[in-house]
Amino acid sequence: MPDEELPFAGSAHSLPWTGKEASPATPLPVTDVSSNPALRLSRISKRFGPLKANEAISFDLKRGEVIALLGENGAGKTTLMNILFGHYVADEGSVEAFGEPLPPGDPRAALDAGIGMVHQHFTLADNMTVQENIALGTQSLWRMRLDRAAAQRRIEQLSADFGLAVDPAATVSTLSVGERQRVEILKALYREARILILDEPTAVLTPAETDALFRTLKLLVAKGLSIIFISHKLHEVMAVSDRVLVLRSGYLVGERETGSTDRKELAALMVGQEVKPAEVSPVKLGAPLLALEGVSTAPYNGAGLDKVSLTLTAGEITGLAGVAGNGQAVLAGLIAGIRRPTSGSISIAGREVADWSPRAALAHGVARIPEDRHAIGSIGDMSVTENVIAERYRSPRFSRMGFLNWKAAGRFAEKLIADYDVKCPSPEARIRLLSGGNMQKLILGRALDPDPAVILASQPTRGLDVGAVAYVHRMLLEARDRGAAILLISEDLEEVLALSDRIIVMSKGRFSTPSSRGERTIRELGDLMAGHSGEHSDHAA
Amino acid sequence: MRLEPKPAPSLAVTLLFPLAAIATTLMLTSILVLAAGASPLSVFYLVAKGAAGSQFALLETLTRATPLIFTGLAIAVAFRAKLWNIGAEAQLYIGGVVTVVLGTGALPLPSVILIPVIIVVAMAAGALLLLGPAVLKTRFGVDEVVTTLLLNFIVLLFVSMLLEGMLKDPMGLGWPQSQKVVAEAQLPRLIQGKRLHYGFVIALASAVVVWVVMKKTVLGYEMRAVGFNPEGARFVGIPVNRALLKTALLSGGLAALAGFSEVSGLKGNLTLDLSPGYGYTGIVVAMLAMLNPLGVIASAIFVAGIFVGADAMSRAAKVPSYIADVMVATSLLTMVVAILLTRFWIRWR
Numbered sequence: 005m006p007d008e009e010l011p012f013a014g015s016a017h018s019l020p021w022t023g024k025e026a027s028p029a030t031p032l033p034v035t036d037v038s039s040n041p042a043l044r045l046s047r048i049s050k051r052f053g054p055l056k057a058n059e060a061i062s063f064d065l066k067r068g069e070v071i072a073l074l075g076e077n078g079a080g081k082t083t084l085m086n087i088l089f090g091h092y093v094a095d096e097g098s099v100e101a102f103g104e105p106l107p108p109g110d111p112r113a114a115l116d117a118g119i120g121m122v123h124q125h126f127t128l129a130d131n132m133t134v135q136e137n138i139a140l141g142t143q144s145l146w147r148m149r150l151d152r153a154a155a156q157r158r159i160e161q162l163s164a165d166f167g168l169a170v171d172p173a174a175t176v177s178t179l180s181v182g183e184r185q186r187v188e189i190l191k192a193l194y195r196e197a198r199i200l201i202l203d204e205p206t207a208v209l210t211p212a213e214t215d216a217l218f219r220t221l222k223l224l225v226a227k228g229l230s231i232i233f234i235s236h237k238l239h240e241v242m243a244v245s246d247r248v249l250v251l252r253s254g255y256l257v258g259e260r261e262t263g264s265t266d267r268k269e270l271a272a273l274m275v276g277q278e279v280k281p282a283e284v285s286p287v288k289l290g291a292p293l294l295a296l297e298g299v300s301t302a303p304y305n306g307a308g309l310d311k312v313s314l315t316l317t318a319g320e321i322t323g324l325a326g327v328a329g330n331g332q333a334v335l336a337g338l339i340a341g342i343r344r345p346t347s348g349s350i351s352i353a354g355r356e357v358a359d360w361s362p363r364a365a366l367a368h369g370v371a372r373i374p375e376d377r378h379a380i381g382s383i384g385d386m387s388v389t390e391n392v393i394a395e396r397y398r399s400p401r402f403s404r405m406g407f408l409n410w411k412a413a414g415r416f417a418e419k420l421i422a423d424y425d426v427k428c429p430s431p432e433a434r435i436r437l438l439s440g441g442n443m444q445k446l447i448l449g450r451a452l453d454p455d456p457a458v459i460l461a462s463q464p465t466r467g468l469d470v471g472a473v474a475y476v477h478r479m480l481l482e483a484r485d486r487g488a489a490i491l492l493i494s495e496d497l498e499e500v501l502a503l504s505d506r507i508i509v510m511s512k513g514r515f516s517t518p519s520s521r522g523e524r525t526i527r528e529l530g531d532l533m534a535g536h537s538g539e540h541s542d543h544a545a
Numbered sequence: 546m547r548l549e550p551k552p553a554p555s556l557a558v559t560l561l562f563p564l565a566a567i568a569t570t571l572m573l574t575s576i577l578v579l580a581a582g583a584s585p586l587s588v589f590y591l592v593a594k595g596a597a598g599s600q601f602a603l604l605e606t607l608t609r610a611t612p613l614i615f616t617g618l619a620i621a622v623a624f625r626a627k628l629w630n631i632g633a634e635a636q637l638y639i640g641g642v643v644t645v646v647l648g649t650g651a652l653p654l655p656s657v658i659l660i661p662v663i664i665v666v667a668m669a670a671g672a673l674l675l676l677g678p679a680v681l682k683t684r685f686g687v688d689e690v691v692t693t694l695l696l697n698f699i700v701l702l703f704v705s706m707l708l709e710g711m712l713k714d715p716m717g718l719g720w721p722q723s724q725k726v727v728a729e730a731q732l733p734r735l736i737q738g739k740r741l742h743y744g745f746v747i748a749l750a751s752a753v754v755v756w757v758v759m760k761k762t763v764l765g766y767e768m769r770a771v772g773f774n775p776e777g778a779r780f781v782g783i784p785v786n787r788a789l790l791k792t793a794l795l796s797g798g799l800a801a802l803a804g805f806s807e808v809s810g811l812k813g814n815l816t817l818d819l820s821p822g823y824g825y826t827g828i829v830v831a832m833l834a835m836l837n838p839l840g841v842i843a844s845a846i847f848v849a850g851i852f853v854g855a856d857a858m859s860r861a862a863k864v865p866s867y868i869a870d871v872m873v874a875t876s877l878l879t880m881v882v883a884i885l886l887t888r889f890w891i892r893w894r
Contacts, residue, residue, distance in 0.1 A: 255584065297619055308671055340780065342780055362781065363782040364781035372780070374780060379774075380774075380776045380777045382774075382777060383770050383774040383777045383778065384774065385774070390766065390769075394770065394777075394778075394781035394783070397763060397782045403763050406763050407762050407763070408766055
């Protein structure tokens with residue numbers, strides 16, 4: 005199939021995504037392939053109050069083309085896709101699909117026009133089977149009977165055609181993240197999508213699963229589908245796209261053929277300046293600062309910890325890689341103090357801490373950069389000042405006799421804003437109004453200002469733009485050179501490889517044997533992440 | 546229809562929303578007034594006149610506002626920490642019970658000592674009454690809306706039992722009422738011969754104290770943090786459960802003050818109609834004030850004015866005074882919508 009010149013033409017069997025017989029007399033409108041692009045956006049603008057989310061964005065998506073939409077958080081990618089999909093109405097501009105204007109604000113019309121979207125967070129019903137999820141909403145409410153056999157045939161046909169292996173009878177809750185994503189793609193194809201929008205599709209995948217996804221995308225394109233691939237990972241954009249569109253602060257700032265550009269240029273376009281990768285100085289190991297001994301926990305969001313041991317040493321960054329749901333979240337919560345071990349012990353500087361809590365962690369010099377800066381890292385409706393003192397409001401510096409010293413707090417907020425180059429209207433502004441990068445800089449400042457002995461950095465750069473990522477990396481490396489013991493938990497393997505002096509892979513609540521910088525390749529780490537290797541040990545690190 | 550978040554509105558716009566909510570309320574209640582066969586304009590004029598048209602009317606409104614300031618503060622404090630205290634009515638009655646128990650001659654003390662003692666004990670009793678539901682919530686996750694609401698009925702029946710038994714006034718001709726409190730336990734009147742009493746001053750002072758607590762103290766900081774984002778508060782090391790328990794103590798204590806002030810300042814004794822639902826109306830008062838302690842003063846006076854004015858109006862315009870309940874209830878709904886509108890745009894497609 006992939007080697008056919010014209011998609012669909014001459015295929016004798018039923019079309020996989022229509023289920024209809026393809027009669028040779030009525031092939032898909034091949035004639036206007038060149039004249040009408042799959043999608044044409046004309047001068048789309050969208051403002052939220054004073055914020056320009058999208059400003060006069062125009063582009064064409066050709067049939068059988070993969071466009072990568074690249075941009076930092078808040079660049080306007082999601083807004084644009086929401087307009088395309090009818091969730092938002094653009095203030096100005098219009099969208100055409102296959103030459104037909106798309107009525108604004110009507111998701112149904114977008115679906116009917118053949119636009120399918122695979123969201124970053126899956127929209128599947130966990131308690132239903134794959135087939136039920138895929139067929140959900142496609143059959144008329146007035147029909148008395150579900151045509152299960154036909155639905156199953158179509159799903160199997162689609163799976164086979166596009167390498168989307170998944171059992172139609174399986175319950176979604178039993179599937180892995182990669183399988184769920186395949187179900188989402190199948191769902192779109194089942195609804196005869198001819199334009200597929202993928203929003204950060206690789207965030208939750210292992211390298212192997214990512215490769216499989218890319219193979220599927222190639223097959224889809226060969227069949228004439230057009231794809232918009234949203235990402236901020238440059239190497240993926242280079243690997244998968246034909247053309248790259250770069251958004252920055254709501255504007256389309258660059259359009260490049262993928263073949264004639266490189267990562268450096270794209271990164272510069274994204275942030276508007278050249279970024280230098282962090283430089284790493286040699287390790288100067290100090291004393292062991294934090295030790296877990298045979299710690300187990302209850303499961304949470306996936307696996308719990310299963311008798312793990314870990315020592316964090318001064319002057320060293322320990323990187324923890326792994327696919328989401330294998331226990332990293334629990335480990336992060338444990339070190340942050342919000343989870344307690346069911347067995348095993350936690351010691352700081354050689355002394356066991358019995359009553360482990362967020363306050364105990366802070367009191368013992370453990371700085372925490374949480375995975376989710378909105379949900380737990382900050383209190384969105386409180387001001388910047390109120391947020392930066394949150395971990396230390398009881399210290400004599402910020403309160404006396406139960407009364408807060410707002411002057412000292414305000415001065416501290418202003419100091420952090422200056423030191424960490426935070427862009428914010430004023431220390432009195434609600435922290436919710438800050439961009440992700442600026443919020444993260446404040447959280448970083450709050451954590452690093454007391455010069456902590458141990459630093460827990462959990463997904464510290466998730467969703468940040470290239471500039472902010474480089475800043476966070478530099479700050480972590482500086483803290484390491486000052487002698488802090490750092491645990492970096494990240495799903496971004498490149499980040500783990502770039503920063504870590506020692507890498508541990510986590511799978512099913514256990515640790516791999518650690519490897520030092522440069523010892524294992526990305527591929528080997530990927531195998532460990534997938535749990536393919538048997539080299540788990542009880543006393544790993 | 547869909548909600549889109551919008552950036553924070555300016556202070557002026559924020560202040561405009563309660564006014565818009567009140568205007569909408571008047572428009573909606575006009576329908577009922579018309580159905581009752583009266584002219585809305587004249588009815589609203591009569592309500593306003595009845596609430597503030599004379600010295601008597603104004604003092605009556607402030608007298609009625611006094612318990613509402615206390616219950617409004619109690620609710621504002623609790624709701625700020627997202628502790629849904631629907632039981633201010635029960636806490637109010639417990640405050641009344643304590644006032645009667647200590648104030649009918651059990652403690653032979655001069656006024657300057659007796660009244661503070663009663664205040665402290667009444668607040669403690671109200672605080673403990675809300676502590677139960679708060680502990681159940683923090684320990685076992687029991688919904689405090691249910692427990693505090695149901696406690697209202699339990700306490701009211703308990704008070705009924707007391708008034709038919711232990712606390713029954715032997716000289717009361719068989720009415721379920723307590724003895725009058727002694728002179729030393731009575732709050733003096735603010736103006737000789739008028740009903741407005743020093744409870745109003747205590748209410749104003751309480752509002753200022755609560756404002757200071759919320760704005761300036763560690764406790765207020767913890768309460769707000771816990772209310773806005775309990776997970777986030779826990780992460781940064783704020784003792785969430787302890788903050789909730791302290792909130793419960795403060796809220797229950799404030800509501801009990803309403804009962805103390807009504808018995809000691811106005812009624813003199815405890816009856817089963819001590820409160821015509823001040824505990825529930827406090828929810829409206831707090832919401833209209835957008836949980837701001839100083840705003841509670843204004844919104845309590847506004848709500849009290851509607852009740853007092855509607856009484857006067859119903860005598861003149863032959864429209865039932867129940868229109869006041871409708872107005873207050875409607876203003877809660879319009880206010881909730883107004884608060885929503887300060888935070889979101891509504892898109893109709």
